[in-house]
Each structure stands twice: as C-alpha cells, then as structure tokens.
Amino acid sequence: MGKVYVFAAQGCEEIECLTQVDLLRRAGIETVMCAVGGEAVIRGSHGIVFRADMKIEDAVLEDADALVLPGGMPGTLNLLGDRTLSDTLKKAAGRDTLICAICAAPRVLGALGLLEGHKATCYPGVEEHLTGAQTTVNEVEVSGQFVTSRGLGTAIPFALKIIELLKGNEQAEKIKNSIVFNISL
Secondary structure, three states: OOEEEEEEEOOOOHHHHHHHHHHHHHOOOEEEEEEEOOOOEEEOOOOOEEEOOEEHHHOOHHHOOEEEEOOOOOHHHHHHOOHHHHHHHHHHOOOOOEEEEEOOOHHHHHHOOOOOOOEEOOOOOOHHHOOOOEEOOOOEEEEOOEEEEOOHHHHHHHHHHHHHHHHOHHHHHHHHHHOOOOOOO
C-alpha cells in the first residue's frame, strides 16, 4: 500500500514539503511531488528552489492513498486557489484516502468544508480558518481520514504519522530510529 502525492506550490514552506517526500520515500512509499500552479520549478517561501516530479495537471490523482499539503505563505494561498487540487480533495473526502495538511495548509481543508466535525491542529493563528473543526494544539492530530500538524517543527512527527498509517508502527519506528529522531543527546 502507498502512493502519496505531496503538493508543492510557489511559496510553500520548503521543510514541510521536502521532509514529507524524503521520509515517505525512505519508508518505501511511492511518493510523487506534484507542482501546483503551472510551473514544475518551485521557489519556496524562503527562496529555496527545487523541482517537482510532475505538474498536478499531469497526475492521475485517483490512485492516491494519501494527499499531503505543506503549508507556508503564500504557498497555502496558492494551494487554496488551485481548482484541480480543490476538486481532488473533495473527491477524496469520504474515500479511504488520507488527507494530510500541515501548518497553514489545514486552512485549505477548512475552506472546502472538509473538517466539519473533525479534530484538527494547525499553525497558531490559523484556527479561525478551520471551519467546523474542533481545534487542538497537538503536534499531530488524526481525525477520521484527516491528518493535520502545526508547522515546520512538527514536520518529522507529521511524516512519521503518515508512515504509521500507511505502513504500520514498525516501519514508522524504523524510520524514526534511522534518522536518529527524538534521541537524547
């Protein structure tokens, strides 16, 4: 199991995007970085430039086991403005597809009404945009098919939770140990 699409928009938070791609691939999960907004070359919110695997228009998104939205500004607003992504998220809601968003990106899910009745967490100050959600301050929140997280500092726990949900706790622990995460100095 496991084909994941990570959506990269101009101005996304680089660490939130690339950490997901890196750790999911380390876990043996087929992970495709999809560019949103017409350009395969992405300039992140801190000026780091990277290339996506493909443009969203060229992806077959119906085969996804998980859809991942990194945050950052103006990346989140660029995700919010993409009709293909919005349509994909609405179609995925209610299926077995995990819908994952970190930092400000849960705002996209809130705008689409997808978080109604669910618990969700996000970057501080974004809560008002999570329409219908019960917000928490947990590092990572899982509610039904939705996985949300708070920001750059929670990017690794967010990725590990996605790995756990797709491949099991043993694989998540293996990756956690292999990157020497959360080990006292």
